Amino acid sequence: MPTVAELAERYSARLAGTGNQEVTGFATLSEAGPQHLSFLANSLYRQAACASAAGALILSESDYAYVVENSTIDNEKSFLISNNPYALYARIAQAFSLPLQKKYLPGIHPTASISPGATISKDAYIGPFCHVDDGAVIGDRAVLISHVYVGPNTSIGSDTLLHPNTSIYHSIRIGERCTIHSGSSIGSDGFGYAENSDKTQRKIAQLGKVVIEDRAIHPRRAHSGPRRRCPAGALPHGGPERSGPGPGPGPVEGRDRSAFCRHGGHGPVGPLGGRRQLDPRSADRGAGRPATGRVVRRTRR
Numbered sequence: 001m002p003t004v005a006e007l008a009e010r011y012s013a014r015l016a017g018t019g020n021q022e023v024t025g026f027a028t029l030s031e032a033g034p035q036h037l038s039f040l041a042n043s044l045y046r047q048a049a050c051a052s053a054a055g056a057l058i059l060s061e062s063d064y065a066y067v068v069e070n071s072t073i074d075n076e077k078s079f080l081i082s083n084n085p086y087a088l089y090a091r092i093a094q095a096f097s098l099p100l101q102k103k104y105l106p107g108i109h110p111t112a113s114i115s116p117g118a119t120i121s122k123d124a125y126i127g128p129f130c131h132v133d134d135g136a137v138i139g140d141r142a143v144l145i146s147h148v149y150v151g152p153n154t155s156i157g158s159d160t161l162l163h164p165n166t167s168i169y170h171s172i173r174i175g176e177r178c179t180i181h182s183g184s185s186i187g188s189d190g191f192g193y194a195e196n197s198d199k200t201q202r203k204i205a206q207l208g209k210v211v212i213e214d215r216a217i218h219p220r221r222a223h224s225g226p227r228r229r230c231p232a233g234a235l236p237h238g239g240p241e242r243s244g245p246g247p248g249p250g251p252v253e254g255r256d257r258s259a260f261c262r263h264g265g266h267g268p269v270g271p272l273g274g275r276r277q278l279d280p281r282s283a284d285r286g287a288g289r290p291a292t293g294r295v296v297r298r299t300r301r
Helices: 004-010 043-050 061-070 085-100
Strands: 014-016 036-039 056-059 078-081 193-195 201-203 210-212 228-230 274-279 294-299
Touching: 004 014, 004 078, 036 085, 043 061, 056 061, 056 085, 061 078
Parallel strands: 036 056, 056 078, 210 228
Antiparallel strands: 014 078, 193 201, 274 294
8 A cells, every 4th residue: 555655756746744654545534544545625624624533634735734733633644735635636546446446358248239230349348238239339448337238320439438227329429438327328319299289299309419528427327318419528417526525526537627518417307398407516515425416497409
């Protein structure tokens, strides 16, 4: 396990303290012990940092001065000081998470169903009970874990990960290094109906397609309907932006903060085809809770 001093050198952070503590994991300010690394990215939690038993803290220069002066616990503590402590935490946490992630060797599971017209990279992994339809293209090192449906003429970019029980409809384009979480439905119909003269309803055909560009994360059980585009590095609704004292979902590396798919949400709303628009500014900035989008209005197609 790395020491705090080694982390400071590796990630170009200023070290205060001995830096001798070995870091075995991450914990919230209130739950951390001498072997844990925690962070302070919101000055509202300065008092929690002062009382924390964490062996090491990531924080800003101004927060460091406050914590040292007002600490209420007598323990040897080291500090990693950064202009952007939350981004530094995300980088370190990402490195710690890599050994925990399962490695998938290239290949196609015997229970997977691959149509003759599909194109599968020799470096891709197709897991149990997946189905890849005609015309679909699966890129290099892409991973379909299990029970994933990829529809006709859909392309999955290199290094993209599709978690179990996701459905990717026809003619969808998903970019490189994306993550599609369990239960997602991409490309399914919205609720669009026209009223006939006899008051019956006629379904409006959904003729568009979904494009998810590189480095995007699609949340679990989320829905992206036709004619939707998610910009590179986007999160289809809201996003895991958080300022609480404890570890939580990190930001997407390289993500433009304005790149939110505002049209996302959990599917269509109402018979007129309205969709919930979500305001990323409504992030829940409480202690350790990931952000959740807030429905701000409904729009017609």
